[in-house]
Amino acid sequence: MTVLVTGGAGYVGFNVVEDLLANGREVVLFDRGPMPPSAQRAIAPYAKQLTVVQGDICDADQLTRAFELHKVDGVIHCAAVTSGSEREARDPKSVVDVNLNGTINVLDAARRTKVRRVVYSNSGSVYGETLYQGLPRLFEDTSPPIPIRLYSITKQAAERTCLRMRELWDLDVVSARLGNVIGPWERATGVRDRFEPHSQLVSFAASGREALLPHREIPRDLVYSRDVAAGLIVLLDAKAPRHAVYNLSSGQVWGDTMVAWCEALKTVYPGFRFRVAAEDETPNITYSDQERSLMDMGRMSDEFGFRSREPGAVWAGFLDWVRRTPDFWKT
Amino acid sequence: MTVLVTGGAGYVGFNVVEDLLANGREVVLFDRGPMPPSAQRAIAPYAKQLTVVQGDICDADQLTRAFELHKVDGVIHCAAVTSGSEREARDPKSVVDVNLNGTINVLDAARRTKVRRVVYSNSGSVYGETLYQGLPRLFEDTSPPIPIRLYSITKQAAERTCLRMRELWDLDVVSARLGNVIGPWERATGVRDRFEPHSQLVSFAASGREALLPHREIPRDLVYSRDVAAGLIVLLDAKAPRHAVYNLSSGQVWGDTMVAWCEALKTVYPGFRFRVAAEDETPNITYSDQERSLMDMGRMSDEFGFRSREPGAVWAGFLDWVRRTPDFWKT
Numbered sequence: 001m002t003v004l005v006t007g008g009a010g011y012v013g014f015n016v017v018e019d020l021l022a023n024g025r026e027v028v029l030f031d032r033g034p035m036p037p038s039a040q041r042a043i044a045p046y047a048k049q050l051t052v053v054q055g056d057i058c059d060a061d062q063l064t065r066a067f068e069l070h071k072v073d074g075v076i077h078c079a080a081v082t083s084g085s086e087r088e089a090r091d092p093k094s095v096v097d098v099n100l101n102g103t104i105n106v107l108d109a110a111r112r113t114k115v116r117r118v119v120y121s122n123s124g125s126v127y128g129e130t131l132y133q134g135l136p137r138l139f140e141d142t143s144p145p146i147p148i149r150l151y152s153i154t155k156q157a158a159e160r161t162c163l164r165m166r167e168l169w170d171l172d173v174v175s176a177r178l179g180n181v182i183g184p185w186e187r188a189t190g191v192r193d194r195f196e197p198h199s200q201l202v203s204f205a206a207s208g209r210e211a212l213l214p215h216r217e218i219p220r221d222l223v224y225s226r227d228v229a230a231g232l233i234v235l236l237d238a239k240a241p242r243h244a245v246y247n248l249s250s251g252q253v254w255g256d257t258m259v260a261w262c263e264a265l266k267t268v269y270p271g272f273r274f275r276v277a278a279e280d281e282t283p284n285i286t287y288s289d290q291e292r293s294l295m296d297m298g299r300m301s302d303e304f305g306f307r308s309r310e311p312g313a314v315w316a317g318f319l320d321w322v323r324r325t326p327d328f329w330k331t
Numbered sequence: 332m333t334v335l336v337t338g339g340a341g342y343v344g345f346n347v348v349e350d351l352l353a354n355g356r357e358v359v360l361f362d363r364g365p366m367p368p369s370a371q372r373a374i375a376p377y378a379k380q381l382t383v384v385q386g387d388i389c390d391a392d393q394l395t396r397a398f399e400l401h402k403v404d405g406v407i408h409c410a411a412v413t414s415g416s417e418r419e420a421r422d423p424k425s426v427v428d429v430n431l432n433g434t435i436n437v438l439d440a441a442r443r444t445k446v447r448r449v450v451y452s453n454s455g456s457v458y459g460e461t462l463y464q465g466l467p468r469l470f471e472d473t474s475p476p477i478p479i480r481l482y483s484i485t486k487q488a489a490e491r492t493c494l495r496m497r498e499l500w501d502l503d504v505v506s507a508r509l510g511n512v513i514g515p516w517e518r519a520t521g522v523r524d525r526f527e528p529h530s531q532l533v534s535f536a537a538s539g540r541e542a543l544l545p546h547r548e549i550p551r552d553l554v555y556s557r558d559v560a561a562g563l564i565v566l567l568d569a570k571a572p573r574h575a576v577y578n579l580s581s582g583q584v585w586g587d588t589m590v591a592w593c594e595a596l597k598t599v600y601p602g603f604r605f606r607v608a609a610e611d612e613t614p615n616i617t618y619s620d621q622e623r624s625l626m627d628m629g630r631m632s633d634e635f636g637f638r639s640r641e642p643g644a645v646w647a648g649f650l651d652w653v654r655r656t657p658d659f660w661k662t
Contacts, residue, residue, distance in 0.1 A: 089499040096427065096432055101427055101428075104423050104424050108423075145477075146475065146476075147491055153488050153491045153492055153495065154488065160478055160479075161423065168420040
């Protein structure tokens with residue numbers, strides 16, 4: 001089965017591509033942007049299994065041609081504009097065009113070429129206002145998505161559209177709502193405006209800048225990008241998923257991660273300087289410090305036995321990648 | 332204050348235009364389609380107060396020019412594709428383009444030309460799955476919108492976008508979620524695929540076709556198009572609305588309306604034949620027969636003293652319009 005990954009050169013997309021390749025799968029990496037040399041190096045050993053298509057999900061014909069030409073059988077749709085406030089204010093329609101109309105293009109190409117299943121990579125941020133109400137856990141069906149920013153508004157509209165077209169087009173589509181993803185390959189692709197603090201810290205460490213950490217760190221559920229990739233592939237391969245929507249996070253609260261991650265980065269970059277910003281200083285590591293509810297992981301765990309890695313293994317894996325990929329932040 | 336009404340030749344939009352004109356206001360009717368002769372006749376007495384602009388909300392430049400040229404000060408945004416399943420399946424992106432990107436164009440033109448307020452005409456159908464859970468009443472903040480069809484998905488995404496751009500662009504926007512609107516001027520505009528049964532019945536009566544009514548009628552909250560227009564204008568004129576979103580319906584259950592409406596139509600069209608379809612017959616009057624929860628009208632009533640007309644007055648007014656507008660269904 002050939003799997004096409006939209007946004008395959010992006011953060012989550014590239015983790016998916018690496019996982020598929022490492023497991024011997026045939027992959028079409030579809031992305032509008034080029035890959036940095038470090039990423040090209042990472043997939044070089046798998047050249048025989050991989051086709052790279054530089055293309056835009058906003059171009060419906062190009063998408064359909066790629067699906068046909070490469071006999072695509074499954075799709076993991078990760079391409080999106082991860083817009084920050086500046087982009088929302090400047091060009092809101094571009095967010096709609098990629099995140100919602102782009103998703104319709106992917107579904108339409110899948111329908112035309114009889115793809116077996118599309119997995120839609122949605123975001124837990126679609127819970128929006130519901131994230132901040134102090135609920136113990138958020139459930140896919142009973143915790144309402146009330147998205148706030150255009151990114152989340154369009155991602156949630158796209159998930160609802162997936163479910164609607166599933167019915168109208170008799171298409172197999174499953175959606176996963178991702179938690180706060182940490183790990184390899186988060187980078188400025190031109191369509192990603194906001195970064196997890198841990199990726200920012202890698203960049204600061206690698207470029208020799210002093211990091212001023214936020215005054216306090218709110219414990220929250222983080223999930224490793226490798227686990228997210230594995231979870232999306234589980235959803236692609238599942239025979240008959242019981243649900244159309246799944247939370248995909250660790251379902252666990254991670255506290256005090258930033259200082260610990262800085263200490264770890266010092267083992268790779270001994271000159272790395274960091275400190276918690278003084279009360280009257282503005283941190284240069286940006287971070288949403290609102291307390292959020294956890295996403296419940298019962299569906300993924302009960303149905304598929306899905307378990308995310310323990311924090312210790314995550315930091316070790318992430319650090320190993322930092323060590324093996326010193327040029328990532330310079331390109 | 333000059334008020335621009337998008338979709339001003341459409342169902343709700345034309346009711347708004349008539350109300351504004353009758354109250355001596357300056358109006359810009361903005362619509363992509365032409366008006367039937369009956370509608371042109373209705374507004375002919377107000378030629379001095381009215382400018383008709385044939386334009387498309389998908390054309391951002393044209394919109395902004397209309398706002399500038401006519402010194403628009405307030406906007407009631409009614410333009411939308413009221414898509415049925417066939418259009419959703421055939422051309423889903425057209426629904427997104429008009430209902431979501433078109434709304435962004437309206438907001439952007441309003442921002443550029445410093446419009447005082449935009450009132451967004453949303454639909455109660457955005458409550459979606461929440462409509463069918465047997466709740467006694469639906470509230471704007473606590474009853475979550477879980478939209479099902481593309482019409483509702485895009486309308487709800489547009490409402491959330493209104494709230495977001497309100498913040499980012501410092502724009503005054505208020506959204507109203509309309510109930511099941513009955514009354515004058517519902518017609519096939521090219522972008523309306525579904526009609527209330529009462530409008531269908533006018534068409535059947537006027538064209539001499541026998542109407543086969545649904546086997547049973549579910550009591551539901553209907554609201555008169557004249558009341559909806561009045562409510563939207565209340566929201567436009569309010570000094571400082573306390574909320575950003577308001578339900579706009581009657582808040583009352585109306586039962587057994589179809590046979591009564593048929594009887595009333597017989598006073599205008601004595602030859603009109605109608606009957607409830609036999610058990611093995613398919614009704615030719617289409618109708619969603621799912622029981623829906625009522626929208627609570629506390630906000631509109633407490634803050635503005637808004638009251639919708641009693642059913643008796645509604646049917647009398649609607650019938651009077653049918654009598655005065657015999658050619659509406661023939662054009």
